[in-house]
Amino acid sequence: xxxxxxxxxxxxxxxxxxxxxxxxxxxxxxxxxxxxxxxxxxxxxxxxxxxxxxxxxxxxxxxxxxxxxxxxxxxxxxxxxxxxxxxxxxxxxxxxxxxxxxxxxxxxxxxxxxxx
Amino acid sequence: xxxxxxxxxxxxxxxxxxxxxxxxxxxxxxxxxxxxxxxxxxxxxxxxxxxxxxxxxxxxxxxxxxxxxxxxxxxxxxxxxxxxxxxxxxxxxxxxxxxxxxxxxxxxxxx
Numbered sequence: 001x002x003x004x005x006x007x008x009x010x011x012x013x014x015x016x017x018x019x020x021x022x023x024x025x026x027x028x029x030x031x032x033x034x035x036x037x038x039x040x041x042x043x044x045x046x047x048x049x050x051x052x053x054x055x056x057x058x059x060x061x062x063x064x065x066x067x068x069x070x071x072x073x074x075x076x077x078x079x080x081x082x083x084x085x086x087x088x089x090x091x092x093x094x095x096x097x098x099x100x101x102x103x104x105x106x107x108x109x110x111x112x113x114x115x116x
Numbered sequence: 117x118x119x120x121x122x123x124x125x126x127x128x129x130x131x132x133x134x135x136x137x138x139x140x141x142x143x144x145x146x147x148x149x150x151x152x153x154x155x156x157x158x159x160x161x162x163x164x165x166x167x168x169x170x171x172x173x174x175x176x177x178x179x180x181x182x183x184x185x186x187x188x189x190x191x192x193x194x195x196x197x198x199x200x201x202x203x204x205x206x207x208x209x210x211x212x213x214x215x216x217x218x219x220x221x222x223x224x225x226x227x
Contacts, residue, residue, distance in 0.1 A: 040219070043205075043217050055212060056214070103213065107160040107161070
């Protein structure tokens with residue numbers, strides 16, 4: 001078990017460019033979550049998947065954001081026409097449902113995006 | 117709407133001091149409650165949890181009790197160490213398993 005991994009760890013881009021982040025959850029974890037964390041704040045929910053189905057999207061997820069999980073394993077989060085306000089840490093988490101009681105969410109190390 | 121409010125930091129304590137970090141949440145149903153910790157340069161880690169009223173979560177000397185009547189889940193530790201220096205996040209579970217986080221409280225423990 002290698003944990004949740006995210007790539008890249010850091011991304012610097014110019015305003016207006018598109019960026020894509022990848023998250024590899026713990027294998028066999030059927031749920032995958034994306035959060036955004038700005039400096040000095042707690043993570044904010046963006047969206048989540050159960051297998052390949054995207055079940056919920058936050059109002060924070062504007063039309064410029066899109067997330068996919070095509071085969072129910074890894075996920076990508078794309079931001080089009082980046083803005084300086086998109087600068088944040090993007091966190092991915094995964095869990096497996098079906099166990100009796102609470103199912104712990106495991107977080108990846110995050111991708112830090114800086115938009116110049 | 118759904119929210120979690122925790123005391124503002126930074127909190128600075130001397131080693132072996134008593135720690136309390138307050139956390140309250142909006143009461144929609146009976147959510148699970150969590151404390152996560154983020155050590156410098158590391159990712160979020162689950163510190164402890166409680167899934168129903170009056171449950172006490174505990175780990176590494178930290179404790180928190182799910183208080184339904186006051187909608188609170190305060191984090192406590194009797195004797196903090198320098199290695200406890202980190203940012204602590206209170207969170208509640210929501211529909212679909214998503215987490216609603218507080219803004220975080222930075223703890224700095226001095227030797």
